[in-house]
Amino acid sequence: MTTEPTGDGSVEGVGPAIDEAVAMLDTLGDLEVAQHPPVFEAVHRVLRDQLAGSSGTRG
Template sequence: MMSEPTQAAGDRPDDPTTDEAVALLAALDDLDVAEHPQVFEAVHRVLRDQLAGTPGDRG
């Protein structure tokens, strides 16, 4: 059984929600490590809401 080819990250269509999650991760460099868990939780929430099809709370 052959699997579908996967799409490279650079080839994906623009998605504002995914872009938001990536931007949150990019901001980690500017934060103290103690603040990273809050960012990871926010990214998780954004992506989970995207998969569920709900806008969710981004705060």
């Protein structure tokens, strides 16, 4: 799989799980700072699982 920068800071071709994890980060602005850790943990879990290949196939 190849990745291509889009010019707006995002990267195309990383897969839907990674896209969803990045989208979770976009919600931080709507949350109190005390609510950020669960979001960071969820994003970390997705990224870790993708790197480990635990979802069967990456992306």
